[in-house]
Structures are given as C-alpha cells and as structure tokens.
Amino acid sequence: MRTLLLAVLLITSHPAVADPALAIIANHDGDYATLTRKQVVDIYMGKLTVLANGTFPQPVDYQGNPEIRERFYRLMTGKTLAQINAYWARMSFTGQANPTRLLPDQKAMLRAVGKNQDALGFVDKGEVTPSVKSLMIIE
Amino acid sequence: MKVLQSLTLQARLMWIVLGSTAIIGGGTLLLVFAISYQNKLSDSEQHIEQLMNAVEYSAAIASYSSNNEIADDVIKGLMRDEAVCAVQLSSNEGLHLSRSKYAESPSCQISLSHPLLSPFSDTDLIGTLTTRVDNRIIRTRALRYAGQVALGLLALLICPSLVIWLAVSRYITRPIHAYAQQLHTIVPGSATRITTVPHSSIEINRVIADSNVLLINIEAMLLDERAQRSEIQTLKEQYEHLAHHDSLTGLPNRTMFNERLAHMLVQAKRYQLIGALIYLDLDKFKPVNDTLGHDIGDLLLTAVAQRLLKVVRESDTVARLGGDEFVVMLPALHDAAADALAIAEKILHALQQPFELGAHTVQIGSSLGIACYPEHGKDEFTLTKHADLAMYRAKQNGRNNAQLFQADMAAV
Incomplete structure (x- = not known):
C-alpha cells in the first residue's frame, strides 16, 4: 500500500522534464517591439491579423507535426497539437482558413523569416542565428 | 366516532x-x-x-x-x-x-x-x-x-383501497347484512330458515348453520309447548264440564244450577226482573228402576231430560239435582206465577206421554213445585226451599200435578 502510494506520488508530482526552450523570431526590420506573448498566440490562431502599428503579421509554421511544433503550442497555449488541429478544422468549416505558411524545417524557417519583413517564426533557442531577431524566449 | x-x-x-x-x-x-x-x-x-x-x-x-x-x-x-x-x-x-x-x-x-x-x-x-x-x-x-x-x-393509493373495500364488502359486510336482514324478519317458531347468503365465508356459513339449528330448536320447543297447552286446555274444559254437568243426561248439575241461580238472582235484583223455579220429581221412577234395571232407568232419565229441554225456552235452565230430581229455572217472566204454571202444565203433559225404551214402553208422571222470585223468596236458600216444599205438596196431592208455593206450606 505504502509503495503504491509512493508510486502514485512519484508519477503525479514528478517535476516536469524541462522542455527545451524556444525562441520567437522575427525579421530584423520587423516592427514587433511591443509584441506580447498573448499577441503571438492570437496571431498564430488567426485572431490577430493586424497590429496597432499597421503591421500585418505573417506567422510561419512547420509542415506535418514535428516535435517542435507540438512543443510550441504546448508552451504557448497549454493545448496539444491535436486540439489545435481540431480548432482549425472547426474554423475551416466556417470558411476561415489557417493563414500560416508551412515550412519543412528550422533552416527553412530561419531563411524565410530572414527574408520577409513581417514574418514571425519560432525555432529552438540554440538554433537562433544572427540572420533573425529573437523576440522572446519561451520555456 | x-x-x-x-x-x-x-x-x-x-x-x-x-x-x-x-x-x-x-x-x-x-x-x-x-x-x-x-x-x-x-x-x-x-x-x-x-x-x-x-x-x-x-x-x-x-x-x-x-x-x-x-x-x-x-x-x-x-x-x-x-x-x-x-x-x-x-x-x-x-x-x-x-x-x-x-x-x-x-x-x-x-x-x-x-x-x-x-x-x-x-x-x-x-x-x-x-x-x-x-x-x-x-x-x-x-x-x-x-x-x-x-x-x-x-x-396506486386508490386501487388497493378500492379492492380492499370491495373485497371486504363482498365477502364480509354484505353477507353479514343479508344474514342480519333475514334473521330480523324471522318470527320465532316459524318454519322459515336463513338461507345461505351469496359470497359468504366458512365463518358466516357456520353462523348461519348454527342459527338455523337454534331456529329449529326454538320451533320444536314452541310447537311442543303449544301442543301441551292445548292438551291442558282440553283437559281443563273436560274437567270443568264434568264438574258442572251431570254425566248421564248432560244437563247442568247441582253445582252449576246453584251458580246459575245466584247469577240469575243478581241480575233480577239489578234489573228488577221476576222469575221462577220449578222443582220436579218423577213419579213411579223407583219401580221402573227396580223392575226393568238400572240401564232402562238411565235411559228413562236421559229421555226425560230431552223432553224437558224441548218444552222450555232457550234461556231457561234445566238441571238434574240427583236421582230422579230435576229443576227448571225460568228467568225474566212477565207474570211469574201464570207463566210458570203454564210451563209446568207443558212439562206435566210431556212427561205423561209413554216412553219407548228399547223393548219396553214406560209411562210415568211427575210432581212439580213452583216458587216465584221475588214473591216467594229473594235468596237462593228461601227460593229453593219453597219450591221444594211446593213439590212436596204436589206429591201429597196425589202426584202428576204442579203446585204453586203457598205461605202455609212453610209453616208445616
């Protein structure tokens, strides 16, 4: 009984294995100085399409369901990728499509963000290159 | 409640x-x-x-x-x-x-x-x-x-209570009601019995059966009692008749005559009526009795009684006092002496006729004494005594005649 209790305690209270941190990145010319974490979520969920300063943010995401994508949504919204996909499925029924561009990997992401002024993206914290600007670190 | x-x-x-x-x-x-x-x-x-x-x-x-x-x-x-x-x-x-x-x-x-x-x-x-x-x-x-x-x-509430009520009323109250109703109308001693009531139970049937047994017993007891009572009544009537009548002729006897006389005198006094007594003794009865036997004597007495009854009124009383002695009581006359004498004459005549008694023909006569109320006596004793005295005089006068009481007779 005691061992069982101990096991339960271990499983439930086991300290979250720290996910590798992510960096939200933007073009060096991007006007995202005041961007908040909530605004990042809203932009990725299609809610926020134009910022107060007139910028039309262009969120960039990954093709398929790679681990980094899963991690991004989990850290940002607390939802699983399946829930996010379900959200978009529901939205697409009403004609509101996901506006994000989909890229195959982090290299392509870095390249795309480096080229596009209004682009927003995310990569592993350690992958950030000088070609982009790191807006915030999420972990 | x-x-x-x-x-x-x-x-x-x-x-x-x-x-x-x-x-x-x-x-x-x-x-x-x-x-x-x-x-x-x-x-x-x-x-x-x-x-x-x-x-x-x-x-x-x-x-x-x-x-x-x-x-x-x-x-x-x-x-x-x-x-x-x-x-x-x-x-x-x-x-x-x-x-x-x-x-x-x-x-x-x-x-x-x-x-x-x-x-x-x-x-x-x-x-x-x-x-x-x-x-x-x-x-x-x-x-x-x-x-x-x-x-x-x-x-759910009504159905069971309805069922219970219907069941109880069908199997208990209605049979009891029917039983009570029948029992109520039965006259004790009658031959009516309680019939089984519909839907009754073993218990009620037992009550009915026992009640019927009681009714049968009551009826038997009452019938028995009624029979006994009527037997007693018959016996009583017979005894009363015997006590007041002469068994041979069927005429009232001395006891009844005395009662009737007392009654007549009370009536006479109250309504101021007049009446008469005729004492009668057969002449030559003893020889008939002695020579032809008691049976013929009895027949003769019976025949005399019949003839006497034929000549008197319905309201008159003919009684046999004993032996060959008779009395005729005549209440409510107009003229006591004359009416009594007239009836006495009829009696004399009737008794003079020959009697056919079996193989024998018998001829007798009679001596009659008359006493009138209130002229010759106001009480039973005086009246009967005077009638007897008058009859004695008639015998002395040679029989077969009637004598009205005279004051001098009493002096003898």
Whole structure:
C-alpha cells in the first residue's frame, strides 16, 4: 500500500522534464517591439491579423507535426497539437482558413523569416542565428 | 366516532377507507407533488446548464475568433430547447450575437450566464454566454410532470383501497347484512330458515348453520309447548264440564244450577226482573228402576231430560239435582206465577206421554213445585226451599200435578 502510494506520488508530482526552450523570431526590420506573448498566440490562431502599428503579421509554421511544433503550442497555449488541429478544422468549416505558411524545417524557417519583413517564426533557442531577431524566449 | 357507530357496517367501512385514503393519500400526494415539482424545476435548469456546458467550448472559440457562424450554431443549438427564450453570446472584442424567441416575454425571468475563457488560455476571460429561460415553460413542464407522478400515485393509493373495500364488502359486510336482514324478519317458531347468503365465508356459513339449528330448536320447543297447552286446555274444559254437568243426561248439575241461580238472582235484583223455579220429581221412577234395571232407568232419565229441554225456552235452565230430581229455572217472566204454571202444565203433559225404551214402553208422571222470585223468596236458600216444599205438596196431592208455593206450606 505504502509503495503504491509512493508510486502514485512519484508519477503525479514528478517535476516536469524541462522542455527545451524556444525562441520567437522575427525579421530584423520587423516592427514587433511591443509584441506580447498573448499577441503571438492570437496571431498564430488567426485572431490577430493586424497590429496597432499597421503591421500585418505573417506567422510561419512547420509542415506535418514535428516535435517542435507540438512543443510550441504546448508552451504557448497549454493545448496539444491535436486540439489545435481540431480548432482549425472547426474554423475551416466556417470558411476561415489557417493563414500560416508551412515550412519543412528550422533552416527553412530561419531563411524565410530572414527574408520577409513581417514574418514571425519560432525555432529552438540554440538554433537562433544572427540572420533573425529573437523576440522572446519561451520555456 | 359516535357518528360512525350509528352507521351500517358497510357505510362505516366505506367512510374509514375513504377517510384514511383521503388523509394519508392526500398528504402523501401533496408531498410527492411538491417534491416532484421542485425536482423537475431544478432538473430543467440543470438540463439547460448542461446544454450550456456542452456548447461552452464552441462558444469560446466563436468568441475568441469572432466567428459569427460558430456563434450562430451555438445559439441555434441552445434555442432548440423550448424553454430557452433568448441566448446572447458576446465577446470582449466586439462580437455580440443574440437571438430571442419571444421578444420580451415577461416570463423570461431566469438568466443563466457562463463566462467564456479563451480556448488557448485558462485565465483569459474573453466573453459571456447568457441564456434566458422561460419561467412559465419550465413551470408548466414541472407541473405536468408532478401531475403525472401524483396521478400515478393516486391510482396506486386508490386501487388497493378500492379492492380492499370491495373485497371486504363482498365477502364480509354484505353477507353479514343479508344474514342480519333475514334473521330480523324471522318470527320465532316459524318454519322459515336463513338461507345461505351469496359470497359468504366458512365463518358466516357456520353462523348461519348454527342459527338455523337454534331456529329449529326454538320451533320444536314452541310447537311442543303449544301442543301441551292445548292438551291442558282440553283437559281443563273436560274437567270443568264434568264438574258442572251431570254425566248421564248432560244437563247442568247441582253445582252449576246453584251458580246459575245466584247469577240469575243478581241480575233480577239489578234489573228488577221476576222469575221462577220449578222443582220436579218423577213419579213411579223407583219401580221402573227396580223392575226393568238400572240401564232402562238411565235411559228413562236421559229421555226425560230431552223432553224437558224441548218444552222450555232457550234461556231457561234445566238441571238434574240427583236421582230422579230435576229443576227448571225460568228467568225474566212477565207474570211469574201464570207463566210458570203454564210451563209446568207443558212439562206435566210431556212427561205423561209413554216412553219407548228399547223393548219396553214406560209411562210415568211427575210432581212439580213452583216458587216465584221475588214473591216467594229473594235468596237462593228461601227460593229453593219453597219450591221444594211446593213439590212436596204436589206429591201429597196425589202426584202428576204442579203446585204453586203457598205461605202455609212453610209453616208445616
């Protein structure tokens, strides 16, 4: 009984294995100085399409369901990728499509963000290159 | 309770069953009705709450993305419940969709509000889902439901009591009533019996059988008693007749004559009537008796009695005092002496005629003494004594004649 209790305690209270941190990145010319974490979520969920300063943010995401994508949504919204996909499925029924561009990997992401002024993206914290600007670190 | 005691068994039973059903059933019914009503009322609210919970996520998405189509779906879904009369979905960022069924119905009083959280943040309040519920419809629903429950319960209450009442009245009270009714109409001693009553039980049949045994016994006893009484009456009459009549001639004897005489004198005194006594002794009776035998003597006495009865009035009394001595009492005469003498003459004549007694023809005569009331005596003793004296004179005068009492006779 005691061992069982101990096991339960271990499983439930086991300290979250720290996910590798992510960096939200933007073009060096991007006007995202005041961007908040909530605004990042809203932009990725299609809610926020134009910022107060007139910028039309262009969120960039990954093709398929790679681990980094899963991690991004989990850290940002607390939802699983399946829930996010379900959200978009529901939205697409009403004609509101996901506006994000989909890229195959982090290299392509870095390249795309480096080229596009209004682009927003995310990569592993350690992958950030000088070609982009790191807006915030999420972990 | 006193009221109950004056009722028949059946009515009393009916009132008890009805009363207890009404009191217990009524209370239970009210309680069940109230509870069912309340339960259904809160059930209805809970149901709408659940509906709202079910659509909450969709409402949050609609609110988050300001998506009118999803919002509309949510609202339509909620409006499907008849009791929901208005739904409003509003977001903090401008979305404001509402729809209502009965524009501003006054019964839309219940307002249920759910705050909407962002689908991507558990702390971010982004809007409100408000549902207004029609009080009247919910109440009607609850009333209908509670009514059905109460109706069912009522049937459940009434049916058993009805069955019990019917069974008891059919198998107990009605047979007892029928039995009591029959017993009531039976006259003790009659040949009527209690017939079996319909639907009676073993116990009631036993009561009926035992009652019939009692009735049979009573009838037998009464019949027996009646027979004894009539036998006693007959014997009494016979003895009375014997005590007052002469067994040979059937005429009243001395006892009865004395009673009649006393009675006549009382009547005569009261109504101032006059009457007479004729004492009579047969002449030459002893020789007949001695020579032809007692049987012929008896026949002769009987024949004399017959002839005497033929010559006197219905109201007159002819009695045999003993041996060959007779007396004729004549009440209510006009002229005592003359009337009495006339009857005496008839007697003399009648008794002079020959008697045919079997093979013998007998001729006798008679000596008669007459005493009149009140002329020759006012009491029994004087009157009979004087009549006897007159008769004695008649015998002295050579028989076969009648003599009226004379004062000088008494002196002898």
